[in-house]
Amino acid sequence: MAAIRTDGLTKRYSGGFFGADVTAVDTLDLEVAEGEVYGFLGPNGAGKSTTIDMLLDYARPTDGTAELLGHDVQQEPEAVSERVGVLPEGYGLYNRLTGRRNLEHALEWQSAADDIDQLLERVGLDADDARRPVGDYSKGMTQRLALAMALVGDPELLILDEPSSGLDPNGIRRLREIVREEADSGTTVFFSSHVLGQVEAVCDRVGILNDGQLVAVDTVDGLREAAGASSTLELTMGQPPSPDLVTHEAVTDIEVRGNRLRVTPTDSRIKARIVSDLVARGHEVIDVGSESASLEDIFAAYTDDAGVANRTETPSGDETPIQTVGS
Amino acid sequence: MTLTQVARKDFEDAVRSKMVWGIIAIFVGFMAFVLLAAVGTSDTSDATGDIALGLTAQLSQLFVPLIALIVGYMAIVGERRSGSLRVLLSYPHSRRDVVFGKLAGRSAVIALALGVGSVGSILLASVLLAAPDLMAVAGLLASIVLFGVGFTGIGVGISAAVHTRGKAMAAAIGSLLVFLLMWDAAAAGLYAIITGSLPGLEVEAWYFLLKRLNPISSYLALAEASVDGRLTPFFQMGLEEIPADATEEQLKLSNRVDGSLPLYLTDWFAGVNLAAWGVFPAILGYLRFERSDI
Numbered sequence: 001m002a003a004i005r006t007d008g009l010t011k012r013y014s015g016g017f018f019g020a021d022v023t024a025v026d027t028l029d030l031e032v033a034e035g036e037v038y039g040f041l042g043p044n045g046a047g048k049s050t051t052i053d054m055l056l057d058y059a060r061p062t063d064g065t066a067e068l069l070g071h072d073v074q075q076e077p078e079a080v081s082e083r084v085g086v087l088p089e090g091y092g093l094y095n096r097l098t099g100r101r102n103l104e105h106a107l108e109w110q111s112a113a114d115d116i117d118q119l120l121e122r123v124g125l126d127a128d129d130a131r132r133p134v135g136d137y138s139k140g141m142t143q144r145l146a147l148a149m150a151l152v153g154d155p156e157l158l159i160l161d162e163p164s165s166g167l168d169p170n171g172i173r174r175l176r177e178i179v180r181e182e183a184d185s186g187t188t189v190f191f192s193s194h195v196l197g198q199v200e201a202v203c204d205r206v207g208i209l210n211d212g213q214l215v216a217v218d219t220v221d222g223l224r225e226a227a228g229a230s231s232t233l234e235l236t237m238g239q240p241p242s243p244d245l246v247t248h249e250a251v252t253d254i255e256v257r258g259n260r261l262r263v264t265p266t267d268s269r270i271k272a273r274i275v276s277d278l279v280a281r282g283h284e285v286i287d288v289g290s291e292s293a294s295l296e297d298i299f300a301a302y303t304d305d306a307g308v309a310n311r312t313e314t315p316s317g318d319e320t321p322i323q324t325v326g327s
Numbered sequence: 328m329t330l331t332q333v334a335r336k337d338f339e340d341a342v343r344s345k346m347v348w349g350i351i352a353i354f355v356g357f358m359a360f361v362l363l364a365a366v367g368t369s370d371t372s373d374a375t376g377d378i379a380l381g382l383t384a385q386l387s388q389l390f391v392p393l394i395a396l397i398v399g400y401m402a403i404v405g406e407r408r409s410g411s412l413r414v415l416l417s418y419p420h421s422r423r424d425v426v427f428g429k430l431a432g433r434s435a436v437i438a439l440a441l442g443v444g445s446v447g448s449i450l451l452a453s454v455l456l457a458a459p460d461l462m463a464v465a466g467l468l469a470s471i472v473l474f475g476v477g478f479t480g481i482g483v484g485i486s487a488a489v490h491t492r493g494k495a496m497a498a499a500i501g502s503l504l505v506f507l508l509m510w511d512a513a514a515a516g517l518y519a520i521i522t523g524s525l526p527g528l529e530v531e532a533w534y535f536l537l538k539r540l541n542p543i544s545s546y547l548a549l550a551e552a553s554v555d556g557r558l559t560p561f562f563q564m565g566l567e568e569i570p571a572d573a574t575e576e577q578l579k580l581s582n583r584v585d586g587s588l589p590l591y592l593t594d595w596f597a598g599v600n601l602a603a604w605g606v607f608p609a610i611l612g613y614l615r616f617e618r619s620d621i
Contacts, residue, residue: 092410
């Protein structure tokens with residue numbers, strides 16, 4: 001049984017009399033295995049939250065179905081809620097109540113007997129703060145508390161929508177630990193993010209959503225390879241360089257701006273070779289910078305035909321096959 | 328049973344947020360003001376507790392719907408806007424539990440607030456004027472609470488049906504205006520369309536049913552049983568062609584319809600009608616809420 005399965009899930013918003021209809025999620029077939037940590041990646045506005053809203057039965061699909069842990073989310077919403085922990089987008093806690101009281105409600109509603117102090121400690125919220133009303137919390141503290149509320153009742157599936165938003169680096173590290181711990185105890189974790197770095201560290205698999213469509217499902221290694229394909233090398237030269245300075249074949253783009261040379265190789269592994277070549281030919285290299293691919297670049301690598309073609313031309317032997325889903 | 332969980336939490340919140348106490352304070356304060364004005368202007372020698380009771384009953388027709396709508400209209404849309412509805416629904420509560428749990432919670436809030444508030448204002452009246460008849464007090468209290476519950480249902484129904492606070496407020500105010508100003512006029516208009524003439528002193532019984540379905544009319548009928556004299560709606564359009572010299576006796580409902588009063592014009596039916604208003608708008612609101620995106 002899959003932890004999450006959607007079948008042709010579609011959400012269209014009517015544009016009214018004058019506007020055009022907007023398809024936020026387009027015939028999405030998603031499958032997340034039990035025990036897996038699945039990163040749901042996509043730029044803002046790709047339809048991640050709409051998808052999650054449909055998984056949680058907040059939003060009703062225009063078409064298609066969604067199942068969590070084998071239960072149809074619309075037919076058996078309560079059976080789903082009992083076994084799923086949720087950190088939804090746009091949530092609000094009860095501001096007048098203390099953090100602890102909010103958690104107590106969660107325990108009561110979930111018929112759970114967790115140790116509240118332990119939950120607080122796990123998310124890194126101290127006991128003093130838990131005694132204050134949530135209305136006084138910072139965004140990060142609220143997010144920690146909401147995460148604790150999602151963990152109540154030891155759910156079999158955790159669905160976290162942009163869980164790292166508002167968290168400081170410390171909080172993000174703790175979130176990562178929690179995700180790992182949960183995964184180790186057999187919990188399936190599904191979380192969305194628009195930041196590549198956050199999914200890389202913990203995910204077994206990553207699904208990339210763009211314009212409401214799942215454009216690729218890949219392992220993190222496969223993703224990294226795609227990322228390498230479009231990362232850039234930034235060189236600051238002693239003298240204004242000319243574009244034909246770099247003669248490597250496996251370079252897709254060269255840009256010159258003053259003393260700076262910006263090179264986009266097809267494979268990040270040839271960056272070092274480019275630099276050593278230049279030095280060997282007697283050019284003065286003042287500074288070397290490397291920029292990893294932005295998410296947009298990765299989408300380009302996955303969606304843009306040329307990008308994918310370039311990837312297959314790279315000399316490296318061990319290509320991870322890309323499983324492309326949807327159209 | 329998660330419906331009771333939602334209801335209890337809602338009730339506790341209302342008590343903690345001092346909303347209940349605020350309503351009681353406003354209610355009693357307003358009544359005190361009116362009573363003092365009444366004491367000041369009327370001939371105090373024959374001012375009795377029954378007059379105070381009548382005043383309370385009369386003023387409640389405007390005040391109770393206002394309070395109940397204020398209590399009800401944010402019940403669900405408020406949580407929807409703050410996002411706590413998403414948290415609530417992520418636990419094993421169904422949407423039905425949320426709407427009807429909220430309805431139960433807010434009805435309890437309004438019942439408590441109006442109960443305490445009217446006991447307070449009647450006590451005040453007893454001190455300022457004279458003690459009214461206890462049975463009459465109990466009867467009026469029950470009518471006021473039932474009236475409040477009816478309008479709470481309308482408020483919660485509105486709250487479940489709309490997406491924004493602004494729409495909820497507009498609908499709440501709109502509904503109050505319909506019940507206060509337009510309902511009776513619409514009933515008279517319908518009567519004129521069907522029978523060809525405006526309602527006079529003696530009319531068909533069903534005309535009174537049309538009017539009676541308005542929760543304010545139902546409340547007035549119920550409360551009238553507990554107070555001396557006739558209670559009149561706040562706003563009258565004068566669409567009924569009643570001779571200026573009509574006596575109180577002629578204006579009695581039982582004398583304006585042919586034969587004995589039909590079942591639907593009894594006080595008992597008025598009580599059922601108020602209870603129905605306390606439930607049906609919430610059901611309609613729920614049906615919309617159930618189909619909408621949160």
